[in-house]
Amino acid sequence: MAAGTLAATTAAVALSGAIVTTDQASLRAAPRASAQQQGQLWQGELLEVRGERLDWLQVWDHRRERGGYVRASQVRRTAALPGEAPELLAVLRFVRETPGSEALGIGLAAAWLQAAPAQAVQGETGTEVLDALGTLADRLADRASNGAxxxxxxxxxxxxxxxxxxxxxxxxxxxxxxxxMQVCYDGEAFRRVLALPSQPAQRARAALALTRAECVDPALPPLQRQQVVQWQAEVLDRVQADGLPGFVRNRLAMRRAAVWSTLAFQRQRVGQAAGVAAQRALDELAGVRQAELPEEDVAVFNEAVMRVNASRWAAVPIARGPARQPSIALAPGAPGQTCVLLVDAKHDASDPLARRCTYALVWPQSARLDREGHALALAVQPLEGWRELWLFRRQGAAWTLDVLPPADVTPGIGYAEFAGWVPGGQQVLVAREARGDGRYRRSYEVVSLRTLAVQRQAADASLLGPFRRWQDPAWRSATVSLR
Incomplete structure (x- = not known):
């Protein structure tokens, strides 16, 4: 936590006061339940204690600038003295594991930071409290994001x-x-944990909380976004996975895979070398042990797979095909655009067989021509986690282009990729996986080249005969779709 915020947190409990422990506690005008209600109090709020009457405390609410009485059973008194720190820490440890008590836990953490001596705040116990404070704030942000x-x-x-x-x-x-609306904790307590001597589990929690993709502002310009993702990669690399439980190591590997795949896309987009980042993403994903995935992490793993697969072509060098066959050439278009040209021995870039310009990333190394020379598949990536399959098809003397998206949803995360040609020039094998509009789906499909209709599909490639017989060997060896 930055020094200014730490000072604000501890100053909030500098008074001899009481922390409200229940929601909707009443601030009364007199020490009786029938007295007029002066305000409604929430767990974690701090009140200044000015006196006692029976089982009521006379308090002053500085936020509302109003005094009154509150039942003593609905608050926890704190004098912010060093001798009180161990008891506050014990209560904080309990509240930390209690969903719905995040605001109370934050108040207790602030009380401990005020009561504990400076040596304790800078030591192992202080790191534990900052870890708890960050965990509580992050969980509260999740509750707010999912509260609609x-x-x-x-x-x-x-x-x-x-x-x-x-x-x-x-x-x-x-x-x-x-x-x-996505609500995110700004992570200052977790940054403090990483800056102080801390345990591997604490560092892992901090790094995972600071590198959530959903908490990167989508309105950031591309260069600033790349800087943020580069910082996330550096934060994750500062965590040693040795000694961590298997499921935590998996979470680190999945997050690293997702971050490095995003970095590969962003580097390629600005003309930087992206191969190392894409290969790092593939390596991290390969390190995930699926047998040690808790049920709640399966969706996270699927998302990491989709992100890595979307950018995996950055790790493959470009290879030129025979000039006499239809192949892909790229040319600049309008500012920010790339024009995809389908050329052959008789049709060069000045007179291509087909042409389409796009603002997306085009992966020419992904181009695959069928044996009849009448269809060509190409991977095109418009977003960091979304890759489409472009199909060029010869119809008579002309070539047409159709786009197969990962799913018929608002672009979220996913891919549609070429998986093989069925001999005869009538069918193509396609693998799709996507999450969007609250839905998730993975399928392997046999698609008609004439109509682009899905003729057969299954959730497991081994259940489809054409996939068993005709899947492309290069696809099988490189894709992360099969798992």
Whole structure:
């Protein structure tokens, strides 16, 4: 946590006060349940204690600039003295593992940071508290991001908890993604954990929290986005996986694979060498042990596979085919565009068989011509996690181009890729996997080259005879679709 935010967090509990432990606690005008309600309090809020009457505390609410009474059973008093630090830490350890108590945990962490001596704050226990603070803030952000479908009362509670956290100096960022608001913790406590001597598990949690793809602002310009992703790769590389549980090592490997595949796309887009980044993504994905994947991590693994597969062609060098056969040539178009030209021995770039310009990345090394010379498949990647399959088809004397997307959804994450030609020039094998609009699907398909209709499909390639007999050997050896 930055020094300024740490000071704000500890200063919030500098008074002799009490931390509210329950939601919707009443601040009353007098020490009785029938007295007028002065305000509604939420867990984690800090009150200044000014006196006691029966089982009520007389308090002052600095946020509302209002005094009143609250039941002593609904708050936890704190004097912010060193002797109180061990007890605060014990309570924080319990609350940390209690979903829904994030705001209370943040208040307890702030109280410990105020009460503990400076040596403890800079030591092992201080790192533990900062780790807990970051974990609680990150979990609260997740609750807020996923709260749109909750009842209005639950949404109001989450909004109140975010406000409580903000008063302790915990900051959140918000942006729109996939049609909903994404709330993210800014990660200052986790940055502090990485800067201090910390345990491997703590460093892993910090790195994973700081490198979430959904928390990168989608409005960032390309160069700034590349800088952020490069920083994420460096953060992940600072974590030693040795000694971590298998499922945590898997999470690190999956995150590294996703980050390096994104970096490969971004480097290629600005004309930088992307092969090393793409190969690093493939290597990290290969290190994931699927037998040690918890059920909740299967979707994360699938997403990592889709991202890596989308950019994997960056790791393959470009090879030129025979000039007499239809092949792909690239030419510059309008600013930012690449024009794809289908050429052969009789039709050069000045008079191509077909032409299409695009703002997407074109992977010419992916071009595959069928044995009849009447169809050509090409991988084109418009987004960092979304790759399409372009099919050039000869119809009479002319060539046409059709685009097969990963799925008929708003582009999210996924790929559609060539998997082989069926002899006879009538069918092509296609592998697709995508997540978008809240749905996930993976399929292997036999597609008609005449109509582009899916004639047969299965979730497992081995269930389709054409896939068993005619899948392209180069595809089988390089794709990460088969798993």
């Amino acid at each position: 479908a909750l009842p209005k009362g639950a949404q109001a509670t989450i909004a109140a908890h975010l406000e409580v956290a903000a008063r302790y100096g915990v900051r959140f960022t918000t942006h729109e993604r996939d049609g909903r």
